[in-house]
Amino acid sequence: MTNDPMTTKKKYILKPGNHQFAPGAPAVHHNNNLSDEEAEWYLERYPHITQLFIQQQGKEEIIQTQETQQKDTSDLLTPPSGGWGVTSVGMEGEV
Amino acid sequence: MSIYTKINNGFSLGTDAPVTAGIEDVVYIFNQDDVTLTFDTTNPLIVTGLTSVGSGKIYKFEGTSNSFNTTSKLAKTSVGPRYTEEIDFNVAGLSVDIKTQLQAMGYGRVCAIAVNNYNSSDSAIELFGAVNGLMLTDAERSAADDTVDGGYKLKLTNPDKLREPYPPRAVSIAPTSGTATYASTIAAIEALVAVTS
Numbered sequence: 001m002t003n004d005p006m007t008t009k010k011k012y013i014l015k016p017g018n019h020q021f022a023p024g025a026p027a028v029h030h031n032n033n034l035s036d037e038e039a040e041w042y043l044e045r046y047p048h049i050t051q052l053f054i055q056q057q058g059k060e061e062i063i064q065t066q067e068t069q070q071k072d073t074s075d076l077l078t079p080p081s082g083g084w085g086v087t088s089v090g091m092e093g094e095v
Numbered sequence: 096m097s098i099y100t101k102i103n104n105g106f107s108l109g110t111d112a113p114v115t116a117g118i119e120d121v122v123y124i125f126n127q128d129d130v131t132l133t134f135d136t137t138n139p140l141i142v143t144g145l146t147s148v149g150s151g152k153i154y155k156f157e158g159t160s161n162s163f164n165t166t167s168k169l170a171k172t173s174v175g176p177r178y179t180e181e182i183d184f185n186v187a188g189l190s191v192d193i194k195t196q197l198q199a200m201g202y203g204r205v206c207a208i209a210v211n212n213y214n215s216s217d218s219a220i221e222l223f224g225a226v227n228g229l230m231l232t233d234a235e236r237s238a239a240d241d242t243v244d245g246g247y248k249l250k251l252t253n254p255d256k257l258r259e260p261y262p263p264r265a266v267s268i269a270p271t272s273g274t275a276t277y278a279s280t281i282a283a284i285e286a287l288v289a290v291t292s
Contacts, residue, residue, distance in 0.1 A: 015133070018136055024127055024128070
């Protein structure tokens with residue numbers, strides 16, 4: 001879903017599912033019917049819904065962490081190749 | 096809409112995981128206003144996420160001896176099926192705090208999550224009162240009652256004139272990556288129990 005070019009252009013990406021933004025409300029909010037402007041409006045009034053959005057920066061961190069873990073595993077199994085090391089050191093610094 | 100009006104699958108009796116009775120001796124209860132729900136995009140019977148509002152949390156009521164029970168029963172109406180829900184549980188104690196919680200449950204609307212003993216299923220963990228909430232309708236304490244030794248016998252049911260439009264929802268919450276399992280769902284619920292308010 002996050003690879004969808006239509007969604008990756010958006011600033012605010014909802015996690016999969018139909019979400020309630022207010023307790024007891026109908027679960028009608030999903031990524032395909034929520035614009036960035038609407039998202040900002042709801043986020044301002046219902047701050048708890050930040051947990052329902054995919055954190056863009058966090059997503060990058062997760063990918064980086066996974067790559068770092070792959071690198072760590074490969075270090076245990078095979079001799080380090082220079083390419084992996086250079087890339088992952090930079091990523092670790094950012095994380 | 097068709098998923099509500101046409102069956103699309105049958106049932107085969109399997110021997111790998113025979114169905115078993117009862118629920119575990121725990122019921123998770125939260126104020127309806129404290130948690131928002133996320134539903135599966137294609138099936139409203141599946142709750143895929145619980146999100147606390149502010150410092151909202153889930154409270155855990157523990158019992159023993161297989162003494163908790165849940166009931167859901169279809170009620171035919173002129174506008175389609177509705178479901179009545181009941182959760183019978185008990186509190187093996189007597190204190191002001193317990194009375195305070197019972198008083199609150201008698202006024203406010205709560206939702207409850209029960210864990211079936213039969214957990215080889217995608218409906219092992221069920222949410223009751225998802226739409227209209229539940230209220231405490233029975234809270235009986237007979238000091239000399241030796242079945243619960245002076246504890247409280249409690250019942251949560253739908254508020255008057257309000258029934259649920261769906262059967263109890265299955266709660267199925269995935270971990271950060273991967274698919275939802277029994278363990279990941281319990282972990283997600285317990286994480287909300289651990290929230291410090």
